[in-house]
Amino acid sequence: MGTIVFKMTAKQISTLQKDLASYATATNNPYASFSAKVDGTSVIAYTSGKVTFQGAKPEVLASRFGYQAEPKQSPEGQNLALIGSDEVGNGSYFGGLAVVASLVTPADHALLKSLGVDDSKNLNDSKIRQLAPLLEEKIPHKALLLSPQKYNEVVGDGKAHNAVSVKVALHNQAIFLLLQAGAKPDKIVIDAFTSEKNYQKYLKKERNRFDNPITLEEKAEGNYLAVAVSSIIARNLFLENLDKLSQEVGYTLPSGAGTKSDQVAAKLLQAYGDQALQATAKYHFANTKKAYQRLK
CATH class of the missing domain: 3.30.420.10 (Ribonuclease H-like superfamily/Ribonuclease H)
Structure with missing residues (x-):
């Protein structure tokens, strides 16, 4: 998910509010003057004049209202x-x-x-x-x-x-x-x-x-x-x-360090003991402690 924040003029914000009126959403933010959600992109206009666009491709919507991305150097050039x-x-x-x-x-x-x-x-x-x-x-x-x-x-x-x-x-x-x-x-x-x-x-x-x-x-x-x-x-x-490593222990080891890793680590502890984590994981991560807590 990406986020774009840039300052807009009062006229630009007025245009944004009109164009996105049918997508308007309620907001409890006391500093927000307008909010909307368009095709997965959330938009919030603040009283300061700053506007945030947040979503998978926020630049697509933001570019309609004056946002210009900084030119990116082509790596192959x-x-x-x-x-x-x-x-x-x-x-x-x-x-x-x-x-x-x-x-x-x-x-x-x-x-x-x-x-x-x-x-x-x-x-x-x-x-x-x-x-x-x-x-x-x-x-x-x-x-x-x-x-x-x-x-x-x-x-x-x-x-x-x-x-x-x-x-x-x-x-x-x-x-x-x-x-x-x-x-x-x-x-x-x-x-x-x-x-x-x-x-x-x-x-x-x-x-x-x-x-x-x-x-x-x-x-x-x-x-x-x-x-x-x-x-x-x-x-x-x-x-x-x-x-x-997954083949060696008979469990599909996930990438990342989220809850799924905690769950699999707990299963390995139950099946093979601490040495299984020493052989398959970065032991100093917090996941090790969380895995042990799951066994209590």
């Missing part, structure tokens, strides 16, 4: 040889942590565009599984997977890593290996998961280092094809690991 790195699995209780670094040059752009490469968060798992093998074959990359068992050995109180430093270590190692294999990028971009200060703090602890500067950028998978490629390959690696 960047004339750079670029290493992009991304991770998948960090927010999922079950499954490992996958990190991939990929080298994409301008010569790859046409192919990637023809394959429909995009931010993997916008692709369903079926499309991810279809694209990843093609990308693995065509694009130079290094992929690392930290299994749940190994993750639990190194991440946690009193252990070598916390949830951030372990990602720094994996991103650094994947990029290092790609550079060692002969990659010569003009730029290196990591999809930001922490601040530059934090990244550099944890990087000092790493043995394998390189001189190339790195850029940490939020939502980089939507701005750079190299990061998008890494995101897709990493997602597939994570899904394959989740499939393998």
Whole structure:
């Protein structure tokens, strides 16, 4: 679900109220002058002049009333040889942590565009599984997977890593290996998961280092094809690991860290005991405690 907020003139708000009168809804918000719901998009006009559009595609409705999105740089138009790195699995209780670094040059752009490469968060798992093998074959990359068992050995109180430093270590190692294999990028971009200060703090602890500067950028998978490629390959690696773990324990392990994960974790505890979570999940997540509470 997306949200767009922008300021409108009194005349624009008046036009909005007239055009959406038949979609008007009641509101108890004392600061709202008008509210409506159109095809799944909620609209609220405030007395301050700000208007919010919230829904699956809020920009479609907002554009009717003067909203203009900031122009987005086309990732395939960047004339750079670029290493992009991304991770998948960090927010999922079950499954490992996958990190991939990929080298994409301008010569790859046409192919990637023809394959429909995009931010993997916008692709369903079926499309991810279809694209990843093609990308693995065509694009130079290094992929690392930290299994749940190994993750639990190194991440946690009193252990070598916390949830951030372990990602720094994996991103650094994947990029290092790609550079060692002969990659010569003009730029290196990591999809930001922490601040530059934090990244550099944890990087000092790493043995394998390189001189190339790195850029940490939020939502980089939507701005750079190299990061998008890494995101897709990493997602597939994570899904394959989740499939393998599911087969081993005889339960379908869900992605994510919601109630369903709590339920499955409780079943694993009942069937196999604590060691099952050590082997399939990121043990320090709150889901572990919730699973135990379900057994009381």
